């Protein structure tokens with residue numbers, strides 16, 4: 001075969017390979033990214049001078065795939081895979097070093113590799129954008145659902161308030177007529193206890209639905225945090241949980257409703273204490289930026305499963321045993337933070353435990 005014919009054949013192989021890779025990319029889908037990259041790798045092999053001997057490896061920040069399980073003692077050429085102008089992976093072509101030398105890689109093969117690496121980068125970018133859009137859509141749907149739930153909840157809470165006050169009032173009257181410490185009196189105590197619990201739930205529901213009047217004023221967050229901690233000091237000690245406050249500034253002023261601010265800190269701290277192991281440490285951090293105040297509460301407890309993390313701000317979601325929690329604490333916090341035009345996020349700490357970050361505008 002003369003060299004012109006050989007060169008033409010190589011060019012044809014490259015073009016076929018490029019065409020194949022492009023069609024795989026067009027049909028790619030986010031869930032099957034590993035299969036897609038695998039298919040691309042096998043197509044690239046075909047574009048090389050020694051198709052059966054060339055092994056392809058695609059290394060990315062999400063997965064690494066290769067056309068052969070072990071790739072030892074090879075010579076190779078590389079191309080960088082970039083996402084949003086940042087190198088996030090590599091496309092590598094290998095040949096067995098016992099049989100080949102670097103000269104066995106053609107210049108055109110390096111160009112082919114560069115070209116496909118760019119295509120893979122574009123594909124991964126596209127999938128990332130898609131993923132972000134889906135998560136944004138989900139967040140908006142959640143906000144919608146929370147809004148509707150808020151309205152229904154406010155209605156129910158109102159309706160329950162009066163009968164609950166009656167149950168509590170009449171139970172207390174009844175108790176006065178009974179012999180103290182008698183069986184009947186103890187039963188009435190249970191009614192009273194449960195009615196109080198229900199009243200607390202209704203109160204939280206009203207908070208959640210933002211039915212409580214809001215009074216915005218200039219508040220210094222630092223004493224607010226210290227007060228909340230002082231009030232919870234006994235609980236910290238009873239549960240044998242330690243805490244540390246990391247605040248450098250003495251004053252952190254923002255426009256907020258002081259009672260609701262305490263509600264945020266309280267609920268987050270009570271959760272942190274509840275989910276902390278004995279001797280666990282709860283860290284309370286706060287700092288200011290030009291326009292915002294950032295409050296961070298982290299613990300060394302069990303953290304969240306991925307599934308739970310999506311639900312924790314939903315009203316009535318709780319993993320506590322029945323009677324221990326209503327699943328409203330974080331919904332209340334979420335509602336308050338939203339009404340202050342702030343943001344709250346939850347995540348797992350690298351080692352263990354949960355981190356809640358609240359960002360409030362000044």
Ligand SMILES: Nc1ncnc2c1ncn2[C@@H]1O[C@H](COP(=O)(O)OP(=O)(O)OP(=O)(O)O)[C@@H](O)[C@H]1O
Pocket residue numbers: 267271272275299301302303304308312313317318319320324325326327328329330331353354
């Ligand atoms: N610090 C934390 N560590 C681990 N999981 C947490 C933490 N805080 C909240 N959660 C999870 O989020 C759920 C919802 O919390 P939320 O405060 O809304 O309700 P609750 O604490 O279960 O009940 P309530 O606050 O009404 O007493 C919890 O049951 C738990 O599964």
Ligand SMILES: [Mg+2]
Pocket residue numbers: 267270271325328329330
């Ligand atoms: Mg709670």
